[in-house]
Amino acid sequence: MVFKRLLGSLGVGGPAVDTVLDPGPVTPGGVLGGQVHLKGGDADFTVEHLTLELLARVEAEHEDGESEGTMVFHRHTVGGAFRLAAGEAHSIPFSLPVPWETPITELYGQGLGIVLGVRTELGLAGARDKGDLDPLTVRPLPAQEAILEALGQLGFGFRSADLERGHIGGTGQQLPFYQEIELTPAPRYAHQVNEIELTFLAGPAGLEVVLEADKRGGPFSGSHDALSRFTVSHHDVGRVDWNAEVEGWIRGLVEHRAGYATQGGYPGHDAYAHHDAHGPAHHDAYGHGDSHGHRSGPGMGTVVAAGAAGLAVGVVGGMVAAEVVDEVGDFFEGDDEEDGGDGGDED
Template identity: 70%
Template sequence: MVFKRLLGSLGVGGPTVDTVLDPGAARPGGTLSGRIHLVGGTADHDVEHVALELVARVETEHEGGGPGGEGEGVLTFGRQVVAGAFRLAAGEETSLPFTVALPWETPVTELHGQPLGIVLGVRTELAVAGARDKGDLDPLSVAPLPAQEAVLEALGQLGFGFRSADLEPGRIGGTGQKLPFYQEIELTPPPRYAHQAAEIELTFLAVPDALEVVLEADKRGGPFSDGHDALSRFTVPHEGPAGPQDWSALVDGWIQELVEHRASYGSHAVYGHDSGYGGHDPGYGGHGGHEAGHSGGGTGTGAALAAGAAGIAGGMVAAEVVDEVGDFFEDAAEDEDGEYDGYAAED
């Protein structure tokens, strides 16, 4: 799906831009490549620069949002100038190749080709004679890293089910998080853990040589006690001979640690763990503290986690998720001021 429109801020007869991403899903920490096709308008134009922005739809909590004050905004999490100054003649057609590095914490949007309800995009900015237009916006698909996929596969084999996925603003305390938001994947526990946790929330924070896995349990309360959240952090290498041989056993151990122990934060190392109690750090925006069922929807609007040899199987994705993503980009492409829902694009 590619959106192309007249660059409104440059006036009638201005240049047009069409950005086409190379086929296939990108990966966190990898590169994104493609070409930007420009067509000159009715007059010559001096292009100051062409830039690409990485944008994400992020959950917000503010007045004027949906139920409970929740809404959505678009946040820029990366920007790169891909072409400097040049002259674009009237009617001239030119194509600019580009390669952009993705942050290691880039959220995952799909699993085995099945959308998770996370919306990322690449927005093209063309600056001409002091005017900037951010009119071309293209969906960005990101597949998991091998270690991320292995963790998800293990959870599927252990019987966890997919509930929803969204992007939350803020930072998780005690982690090395870099981006101003984090991805949260909400899972339903299998029967063996259902009496201990109503829900498990999963966040991946990748760095060049390892993957930090943050797990939070919405713990059930007993007849004489209140429920509370428990949080644990674990670190594993991305892949290779140092990687675990039995991911299911490893992840199952993480879950047991999460629901059974209440140790304070300590140092974390590869195959080690940091376990916390409370799960919410007000100074960093926290992890959790919101209701399930955000933009990813419920079990009927996301990919399905299924137990079995295949781990997480590509489940049925409801048509409304696909429509929702398309509507989001169409609405954003029609917005002429380059700002969306209270988030201004960063320069």
């Protein structure tokens, strides 16, 4: 066994840790399994706790621009309160619940440029040491995949994906960030909108699907965008004509946006249409005093083209999936990460 990471704060002769994740991607709301392998150092140590952290590379918008940083969005304690003797090999299996709102990192087996990681923290002798770091791969839930597949078949293309710090008002969002998937419009909508932005907020019962239309501007057009929110049950996946359903969503969103622009709207506010059973809601500014901005362009270099099988993912001009895996540590190493998500340690 080759251990990836010596515990730096304990110096040469300290324990080493290697976290091995079960093969294959996980899904939002699923379970991440694996084992943490420890190798004792030159002396005996008491392991006070062994905790796994889920990290994400998140963008934040400010008045003077954008920044990137690392956020810890879930922590799960998998063991502790045992003695690790000098030179001893010790393995601890784990099953870590994955938060429902965990962003997807791949589609049809190819990466989207979203960087998530699993980091092992070892509590030894009153100190915490950040140990092994592994990439986390998350595939879509069946409902998410059905919606993305329908968008591809309807002619929408995948422009980019990123994680944005903040909250979407009027939703049940739990994590301190959300995933935004930017789509190029299908040809029949290209004269009306620049792009469609898609966010999934998954939960035990289903999905909240937030769609935003960035209107194609003109000399007399307003700068307002339109948002619509829909709810989808996990149980409806096999009972819905998703092409027709999603087409109706997009058509309503675009028509709602056109009607809003015709009426002049309200300066500084977004139009927000609601299509669920939760009553009136509104679209707030996204956290920390920053209003929601709109970005276009390839981001991490991710480009997804619509194909016969739906959204077929291809990463060009940037970091391909294998390089994301190889360099995931570079994204998180040395960052001043922030805690977030659904609270502290879990037993």
